[in-house]
Amino acid sequence: MTCTRLSPNRTSPRNHAIDTVTIHCTAGQGTARQILNMSHFTGYDPDNGASCNYAVGKDGSIGLCVDEGDRSWCSSDRENDHRAITIEVSSEAVSPYKVTEKALAALIDLLTDICGRNGIKSLVWSNSKADRVNHRGGCNMTCHRDFAAKACPGDYLYAMEGDIAAAVNKRLEEGEEVTQEQFNAMMEVYLTQQREKETSSWSKEAWEKAASSGVFDGTAPQAPLSREQASLVLDRLGLLPEGES
Ligand SMILES: [Zn+2]
Numbered sequence: 001m002t003c004t005r006l007s008p009n010r011t012s013p014r015n016h017a018i019d020t021v022t023i024h025c026t027a028g029q030g031t032a033r034q035i036l037n038m039s040h041f042t043g044y045d046p047d048n049g050a051s052c053n054y055a056v057g058k059d060g061s062i063g064l065c066v067d068e069g070d071r072s073w074c075s076s077d078r079e080n081d082h083r084a085i086t087i088e089v090s091s092e093a094v095s096p097y098k099v100t101e102k103a104l105a106a107l108i109d110l111l112t113d114i115c116g117r118n119g120i121k122s123l124v125w126s127n128s129k130a131d132r133v134n135h136r137g138g139c140n141m142t143c144h145r146d147f148a149a150k151a152c153p154g155d156y157l158y159a160m161e162g163d164i165a166a167a168v169n170k171r172l173e174e175g176e177e178v179t180q181e182q183f184n185a186m187m188e189v190y191l192t193q194q195r196e197k198e199t200s201s202w203s204k205e206a207w208e209k210a211a212s213s214g215v216f217d218g219t220a221p222q223a224p225l226s227r228e229q230a231s232l233v234l235d236r237l238g239l240l241p242e243g244e245s
Contacts, residue, residue, distance in 0.1 A: 051074060054110060074088070215236050
């Protein structure tokens with residue numbers, strides 16, 4: 001996150017779990033900070049005020065405008081914004097409202113992060129508005145133009161939504177984070193193997209002798225032996241020749 005300026009134009013808390021993303025375009029280039037500072041975001045106006053959850057700047061900066069736990073006033077559809085994370089992406093001021101490569105890369109980073117944290121397994125796009133607004137076939141990407149007579153997110157981003165979803169999904173698959181449960185299961189396997197090693201019969205007798213005779217200190221049978229420690233062991237056993245000094 002590059003910057004935060006929370007908008008008063010929000011509904012707190014949202015009334016639906018986050019299961020959708022809605023990408024918008026700003027129709028005017030700016031950094032995340034500049035987008036957050038726009039007067040229709042900063043000035044409270046229950047009728048015409050607006051906001052978004054995140055803003056992505058032309059330089060790849062990312063700003064927080066409305067906490068994820070709250071509903072932004074962004075997509076001209078209350079129901080959509082209660083379940084969606086809305087993202088304003090800095091774009092050119094004229095159609096097709098092109099965005100910079102930096103903004104696109106930051107958008108993909110941000111979406112990957114949002115999906116990972118909110119349990120959205122993958123982004124599903126459809127070119128059909130009916131699929132999108134009815135969440136058919138797991139569709140979880142909507143557009144401002146689905147709810148109002150607007151060009152948003154612009155033809156440039158609109159045409160890329162499927163590619164954006166694919167890029168995010170690839171990242172989600174590659175970087176799948178290990179859950180606590182998976183980690184515990186892995187640790188259990190590891191610890192079981194360790195315990196087996198410690199009680200293996202082939203070394204038990206020798207280990208007990210080594211420990212009780214003071215060659216080792218009797219702890220950590222599976223600990224690695226450094227050259228320094230090996231020298232000490234060999235010396236204790238009287239196996240080291242005298243050096244020629
Ligand atoms: Zn929009």
